[in-house]
Amino acid sequence: xxxxxxxxxxxxxxxxxxxxxxxxxxxxxxxxxxxxxxxxxxxxxxxxxxxxxxxxxxxxxxxxxxxxxxxxxxxxxxxxxxxxxxxxxxx
Amino acid sequence: xxxxxxxxxxxxxxxxxxxxxxxxxxxxxxxxxxxxxxxxxxxxxxxxxxxxxxxxxxxxxxxxxxxxxxxxxxxxxxxxxxxxxxxxxxxxxxxxxxxxxxxxxxxxxxxxxxxxxxxxxxxxxxxxxxxxxxxxxxxxxxxxxxxxxxxxxxxxxxxxxxxxxxxxxxxxxxxxxxxxxxxxxxxxxxxxxxxxxxxxxxxxxxxxxx
Numbered sequence: 001x002x003x004x005x006x007x008x009x010x011x012x013x014x015x016x017x018x019x020x021x022x023x024x025x026x027x028x029x030x031x032x033x034x035x036x037x038x039x040x041x042x043x044x045x046x047x048x049x050x051x052x053x054x055x056x057x058x059x060x061x062x063x064x065x066x067x068x069x070x071x072x073x074x075x076x077x078x079x080x081x082x083x084x085x086x087x088x089x090x091x
Numbered sequence: 092x093x094x095x096x097x098x099x100x101x102x103x104x105x106x107x108x109x110x111x112x113x114x115x116x117x118x119x120x121x122x123x124x125x126x127x128x129x130x131x132x133x134x135x136x137x138x139x140x141x142x143x144x145x146x147x148x149x150x151x152x153x154x155x156x157x158x159x160x161x162x163x164x165x166x167x168x169x170x171x172x173x174x175x176x177x178x179x180x181x182x183x184x185x186x187x188x189x190x191x192x193x194x195x196x197x198x199x200x201x202x203x204x205x206x207x208x209x210x211x212x213x214x215x216x217x218x219x220x221x222x223x224x225x226x227x228x229x230x231x232x233x234x235x236x237x238x239x240x241x242x243x244x245x246x247x248x249x250x251x252x253x254x255x256x257x258x259x260x261x262x263x264x265x266x267x268x269x270x271x272x273x274x275x276x277x278x279x280x281x282x283x284x285x286x287x288x289x290x291x292x293x294x295x296x297x298x299x300x301x
Binding site: 013014015016018019021022023046047049050052053054055056057058059060061062063064065066067073074075079080082083084086087088090091 | 108110113114117118121122125130139142143146147150151194196199200201202205206207208209213214216217220222223226227230241245246266269270273274276277280281284
């Protein structure tokens with residue numbers, strides 16, 4: 001889609017809306033495109049749901065590794081020894 | 092753990108080449124760094140290789156460590172960069188296509204699929220360890236070049252510009268990959284986790300809402 005939209009342009013399609021989601025969520029859409037995006041959302045519950053799914057995917061991805069720090073296991077002793085040996089021999 | 096470390100003293104001892112300081116660092120940070128390496132390279136052997144090379148690079152670069160960053164943060168970044176190098180050197184097979192995981196559209200531009208409400212918010216879903224594991228499994232299913240960008244942008248929170256430089260592609264390519272990766276992840280999560288798929292919602296929603 002042409003990024004330089006005028007208010008007289010036809011409404012964007014679901015396909016076009018989808019291509020703008022990342023920029024929309026990052027607040028990087030130009031005002032005209034953002035208005036077209038939001039206008040489409042006001043008329044299309046399926047795209048509202050798709051955008052919600054997209055946001056949820058981002059949120060779930062961001063939170064998916066949160067327990068990594070608490071799930072820390074002991075590092076094998078032979079790995080520690082190998083790292084230290086490699087460090088010594090590199091000096 | 093970090094709060095109990097006298098980092099300034101430790102860094103000074105590292106720079107002076109003190110053996111005990113190297114050992115302290117390796118014992119202190121390796122467990123977490125190994126998890127970070129594994130997240131990128133997806134197997135234990137490569138993760139160990141990455142950790143080992145990362146420490147060598149880090150110790151060699153010590154004179155340049157200004158101390159403006161935390162030692163743990165600095166090591167973390169070196170591990171990520173080393174993991175990316177590892178991924179680059181081992182990529183031999185052609186990458187799987189991501190198209191099957193992107194939304195399909197009709198000729199008139201409408202979505203083919205009908206999307207349904209999940210009812211349970213992401214933060215509630217994330218309280219369950221099984222959900223976090225399921226999400227990680229979904230991320231692991233993404234084609235490598237998309238998974239890497241998703242990890243760097245959304246999980247490591249590096250900037251588009253920084254990721255572009257790390258992966259030696261244009262910022263626009265990074266934006267496209269991130270968008271596709273998120274869409275593909277969204278598709279995988281719908282399949283894996285959405286109400287009715289039988290996993291996460293069982294036991295979460297009161298029966299009256301079903």
